[in-house]
Amino acid sequence: MTINIKLFARFREQYRLDETEVTPAAGDAPVTAAALWQQVVGEPLPDSALVAINMEYVAPDAPVADGDEVAFFPPVTGG
């Protein structure tokens, strides 16, 4: 199972990570977006983080599936 991870804006700079592929750690529990963040970044997902799977907003504990694109980003500031 391979997941494509993307970080944007301040997260990308702070964690020095733009985009990466990750294979979730083996285990019985369903793989969640927040668990992938912990695995890739090495610390818990910030409370303010927004999460999208395949370009749709999801909750941090949403399950991910093989081939998904999982994006993490700070609060948005457009407009």
Add this chain to the structure above:
Amino acid sequence: MTINIKLFARFREQYRLDETEVTPAAGDAPVTAAALWQQVVGEPLPDSALVAINMEYVAPDAPVADGDEVAFFPPVTGG
């Protein structure tokens, strides 16, 4: 005492009156805008009528003074 009366839009057409000068009927009571309408038009002021004295909105029972311009018009429909 001379008052300048103006009617606008539907009122002007309906009562065939654009602008006129009127001397209020003699009496002890203060002269009101509504009383002037009754005197000039010969019927009570319609409930929906708007009244302005010297280009400021007033209530129909507002007193008028010598030289005032008193305007009567239907609900407004600009914009």
Add this chain to the structure above:
Amino acid sequence: MHVEVREGPLSPWQELADFEAGLPGGKSGATASFVGSMRDFNEGESVVAMFLEHYPGMTDKFLRRIATEAAERWPLDALFLVHRVGEIRPADAIVVIGVWSAHRRDAFEACRYLIEELKSRAPFWKRETRPDGPHWVAGNTPG
């Protein structure tokens, strides 16, 4: 602040652009605008022409007052308000309002305030020409 009662054509977007070109740039983060245009139908009937009557003197005074009130009530950087009178044709702009502010809430609220005050209290009256003749419009719909 520009407030005008105009007998003659109105090009809302061009005039908003021209007015904005005269403002100091970089100050206003938010601009809310409203354009009211003549529809070619009303209450299910086609409207082929319109005449907009006003009360010279009072109309201008009233528009200036609501513009001043809006500028007192909200922190605005600039305000543009032009309303036409006289002969209007279908699809013509009748009124244009533009409000510049640092913040969008203030811009939106002031713009909405201006058009609601104008629609409910400014001395303008529309006489529509429909296929069966002229009709005074009875009243504006609430906002």
Add this chain to the structure above:
Amino acid sequence: MHVEVREGPLSPWQELADFEAGLPGGKSGATASFVGSMRDFNEGESVVAMFLEHYPGMTDKFLRRIATEAAERWPLDALFLVHRVGEIRPADAIVVIGVWSAHRRDAFEACRYLIEELKSRAPFWKRETRPDGPHWVAGNTPG
């Protein structure tokens, strides 16, 4: 309906005029618009430049979704929404929204809905350049 994420200049009034020229005239009585522009200050500090990052794919999809939602929720005749990305200079327009409807309440509410949804949820991030260097803007103010 025109929805666009654009890397390049934006002339809000000209583009609203051009878009409107392609609509059938006489249908829409009310047009509400909003223009968001870059201010040359933020939190009391001067801002000399800005970079607007987005999430290619998701940003466009999100803007199309809120435009579709607005068109389902209010009876609209037309909708125009362009948001810039990339390098922005002070006083530049960042976003322009125009909503055409028969009635002003629908036009205002849909326009306000679009900018509030965009500000709170559309994947854009502003990095401001201030005299002491670049800063990611922390969050938008509520509308």
